[in-house]
Amino acid sequence: MSSDLANPAANSTPASPAAAEPITLDNCASEPIRIPGSIQRHGFLLGLDEAQERVVLASENTEEFLRTPLKLILGAPYVHLFERELSAVIYRQSCMSDPDGMVSYLGAFRIHNDLFSVVTHCVEGKRLLEFELQDRLVGSEMMNTVITNFVATLSKLETEIELADAVTQQVAALTGFDRVMLYCFDEEGNGTVLSEANSGLLPSYLNLHFPASDIPQQARELYVLNTVRIIPNGSYEPSPLRSLDGAPHIVDLSLSVLRSVSPIHLEYMRNMGTASSMSISILSEGRLWGLISGHHAEPRMVPFLVRSACDMLSKLVGTQLTTFRTAARLQTLTNFHAVQRELLTHIAAQFDYIGGLSSQMDLTRQVTDASGAVLWVDGDFQQIGITPDKASVARIVEWLDSQPNMELYETRYLGGVLPWTSEIADVAAGMLAIRVSDIRQKYILWFRPELVHTVDWAGEPVKLSGPNDRLNPRKSFESWSQTFRGQAKRWSTAEIESAREFRAAITTVSLRRAEEEAELSTARFEQLTHALPEKIFTADDDGRIQYVNDRWREAGLSEGGCWYSEGRLAAEDEERIKTLWREHVQSGQLFEEEVRLLTGKDHAPRWNLVRAVPFMRRGAARAGWVGSMIDLTERRERETALRMTEKLALTGRMTSVIAHEINNPLESITNLLYLIRHDLPTTSDAMQYIGQAESELERISGITKQTLRWSRENSGGAESFTADAVFNDVLRLFHGKIRNRHVTAEVRGGEGIEIQGIQGQIRQVIANLVANAIDAARVGGKVWMDARFLTDDIVEIRVGDDGVGMTPETVRQLFQPFFSTKGDLGNGLGLYISHEIVERHGGELHVDTEPGRGTVMRILLPRVTKVRTESGADGLPGKSA
Incomplete structure (x- = not known):
């Protein structure tokens, strides 16, 4: 059970290297673990001043990596220490825009032929830069493949053990550790090893327990804040942090990837026979549910991007755990409510x-x-x-x-x-x-x-102290049994x-038993049902409603007829529920189903869990059914929103990485064409082809730059341009696709219609709409574009096709992320991004469509555009963290 605090109160490097004091049973639990004053030696750390220009803090080992004396590093502008590319990336960071607790990966860079992952975050308004030495370069496609495959695996897992085994095996494959364990914590904080992947070089701890005292509370809080921890070499010598005057420096390293760990923990690792370790927190419903811990018999480094992939896997696991527990909790509550209602029915x-x-x-x-x-x-x-x-x-x-x-x-x-x-x-x-x-x-x-039970501990869970009451980690991890x-x-x-x-x-x-029996019976039942948050009804065996509570009426539901008819349920559910109701009436068993209930004035469908239990008269004759409807819509929407947020975040990061990587070979090709142009006669036919190639490369470069801008929400300034110029650019872009589809594309208007905004983003929107129109048009059909002044202040841009049109259900989801009608050919982000761009320009995006009659997409833009930034202020889109 690897942790920064591996004992009842253990964790610590001294707050100041010059003021080390022995760690005892009295002071260990309160040791300032977030400000150890030093880092591990597999990288170096720099701190910049508030102006983010000069180095005011550095680890002593910085001079080893930069091959420059520390006294020349401290106080120097960071641009003098690094190549232009790295300096430019650092320059773009800002503590003014970075939210608290945000750690940013700047990329992998070579410094004096060594490869480093560069990670940064802000502490108290100052930027910390961490340079972690890497033994290999990790491609972004690896993360994409791992995450995609694991997401596919999640849908097949049904239990927490299956989930634990899956993520343990995946982390072991990614990191190559000799032993990877996943253990969860009980209410007292004790850990149980649920799953293990072991190469055989280290002992197995599967199904063993670790006492809560191994990880004090302050360490658990740090695991929630900083979810990944790596110790590539447990025998390292800490590198102290130094200020401008060369004195020891104290800074909060809670979010640091290089933060030094307690010497007690390092001794704990040695006692376990591990030379290197890594831990990944698993959070569920906002609390520390467990840890994934990797151990190796020899020093081992895991690149930052691989650790990030492991961290993403742990977050997926945490989400799935929440899903499992929510489902189990709902089932348990359903059972208890059924028992209560049956009991209350007898009492009534x-x-x-x-x-x-x-x-x-x-x-x-x-x-x-x-x-x-x-x-x-x-x-x-x-x-x-x-x-x-x-x-x-x-x-x-x-x-x-x-x-x-x-x-x-x-x-x-x-x-x-x-x-x-x-x-x-x-x-x-x-x-x-x-x-x-x-x-x-x-x-x-x-x-x-x-409940007499025996716990098999990984070593006897006792506190050990040596001379002067110094705290020592236990030296034995042999299985030790204890009976409770x-x-x-x-x-x-x-x-x-x-x-x-x-x-x-x-x-x-x-309280109701003081009234007459008949009146009391009715009053009691009504009071009980009105007090409940659910919609309550009673019905006979035919489903005809006999009683409803206030929640039923507040939902806008009628009080007559069968509860599952009269337009209360979505058409897709009505026949299914009618059949199921008859089956349950015959069996007399609890009825429980999820349905789409049409509530409110707009009859919007909302998911509800319907439960109905029979109530009996004296003599065991069934008098009818008591039913309830619990609204599940918000829970479903929260789960959908969580999955969507994670997908959007991953998509944004991957888009940025891919677009960035495309730009490098494009620049090389452009330079080669430039050299070829100067080696050919100006009259050569090849010059025409080179010109066309350069034009196409410039267009591709524009697309990738626009992609980078979108992912960073950072764009150029607003400008004026005409609609027909954009239309012609887009038609050239899709010339090949239009020809292959045998579609006629025409510009019906827009000459001289001036548009104001960010031209690249407006072109991106129109190109997206045209691409969709070409896909939707019939073979041999038509696609058209035009623009006009709808009013003196509004410009209307239209893109239409003569395709099959869309259903109202499709239109309702059209601008949702990841919704696509193209199957595997679409990612479902085009219209979502287009809608966001148009809204930032102060405009609106509408769809006019009818099945069988084609579709017209309408963009309404103000003639004078103030592009809205992410913060909501008027002006140009600003740089985002």
């Missing part, structure tokens, strides 16, 4: 609700999935399952009575509160209790027996909430 059929509870003790037990349940009413004792005897329960109730403000109480270790209960731990180690009345002695208590007694299985959040909801329901029922 009887005037004496206590009698109803006592006759349904097994359902009462299921409210929390307990081993046993007790209903205690003024000394009357009703029980089911594994519970203490009446005398023991009486003593527990007496203690509960002494807690006047207690409505719900839960513990997995009752012996810790009531020591005498250790004698009955075999039936009541854990307890969950609710107080049903503040006037009478009414309680429902749920019990669980102790007296504690029950933990009550889950869903179980506790189920008990709390049930208490609220029971309380509501009891």
Whole structure:
């Protein structure tokens, strides 16, 4: 279990190299691990002043890599230290625009024939530059392939173990470590190794446990902030940080990739027999769920881009874990709600609700999935399952009575509160209790027996101290077993909430029992359903609605007819639900399905989970069904938005990298054509071909530059140009495609129509629309363009085709990222980017279409354009982080 803090309080290099003090049991946990004052030696670090011009901070080993004395580096302008290309990249960074916590990868550069990955971030308004020595160059296509393949694998995984095995094997293949482990943390912070890939050179820790004390809280917080940690050589000597005056320098290195680690941790690594290690945090729902830890028997370096790929994999794993847990949580809540409704249905059929509870003790037990349940009413004792005897329960109730403000109480270790209960731990180690009345002695208590279990630790989890109370990491990681007694299985959040909801329901029922029986029965049911956030209805076996609550009415749903008809459900769902409802009526089983419910004045479809349970009259005759509808739309949208955000972020980074790499060979080809031109006679026929080639290269260069601008949201200034000039440029661009498709393309207007904006971006939009029109047009069909002044202040640009048109459903999703009607031939980003460009120009993008009658795309632009930047200010698009 590799960590920067590998012991009960361990982690540390001194805050100042000149002021080192022994690490003891008293000061270790509070050691300032974020400001170690030094870095590892597989790279060097520079800090620039607030003007981002001169070096004011450097690691001592900088002079080894730059081959320049440290005193000449400190205070020098950074442009004097590096080649022009690297200096230009650094110049474009700005702490004014970089958000806090953002680490940027600037690229791979050679310095004195050594290859370095350059990473930067800002701390307190100053820029830190980290140069990490690389043993090889990693291509961007590797990251794309790995991420794409892993995303495809995710859809086939059904359990957390399968997910853990998949990512462990992938990280091992990427990094080449001898041992890669994935372990998750329990509520106490102890780690369990769920998966391991092992070459056989290091011992296996699969299924072993590591104590929470191995990683103190401050280290866990750092794992959330900085998710990847690499130690290429555990025997390194730290390189201190120096200021302009040569004195030690203290700076927050929380986000640093080179940050030095605790000597205690390095000793911990040596005790484990590992010479190098890497850790990757797995975050789920905002907390540290676990770590992927790689170990190697020899020093080993993993390039920054490979680590970034591993980090991306861990984020995908975290998202999938959230999906798994959300689905499991929803299923658990569904089961508990079904039990509660069935129980409440029985209670509602009887005037004496206590009698109803006592006759349904097994359902009462299921409210929390307990081993046993007790209903205690003024000394009357009703029980089911594994519970203490009446005398023991009486003593527990007496203690509960002494807690006047207690409505719900839960513990997995009752012996810790009531020591005498250790004698009955075999039936009541854990307890969950609710107080049903503040006037009478009414309680429902749920019990669980102790869970005697043995934990196999990776070494005995004890604190070791040496001379002068110096903290030492343990030296043995041999399997060590420990048996735990007296504690029950933990009550889950869903179980506790189920008990709390049930208490609220029971309380509501009891308050209504003062009225007449008939009126009370109706009032109680209505009060309960109106208090619930779900849409509630009752129906007979034919599905005809008999009752609805306020949430139903607020959703704009009608109160008559069958609940699944009358235009309430999407047409695609109505017949399916009708058939399923009949099947459930015949079986009498719980009905549960997800449907698209048409709600509100606009009848917009929203996903809802429909659950309906039968309720019975006395004599076991079915009286009807109680149903609920829970809106799932926001949850689905959040999951979709999360996936879309990750895809857009990855697409942006990959687009920038690809466009950047294209520019280098283009420049070489342009130079070669220039040399050829001067070697040929001016009258040569080849000069014409060279001119055409140079024109095409210039166009390609423009496209790649525009791509880079888009990905960085950094464009040139607004300018004036005419619509017909852009139309002609676009037609030349698609000349070959138009000819191959046998499509007639024509410009119907636009001469002299002036457009103001960023010409490259407007051309990109029109080219995208024309490309789509050519694809949509029939073979031998027509594509046309025109422009006109719609009003004195608005220019309208139109691109049309005579194709098959689009359905309303397609139009609704048209401008969503990654939506495409072209299958594998489209990436679904063209219209999304076009829509963004037009909006930044203060304009609008509309579609007029009808199935079978073609499509017309209309761009509306103001005659005087102020291009909106990402921050929303008027002006030219600014540089973005």
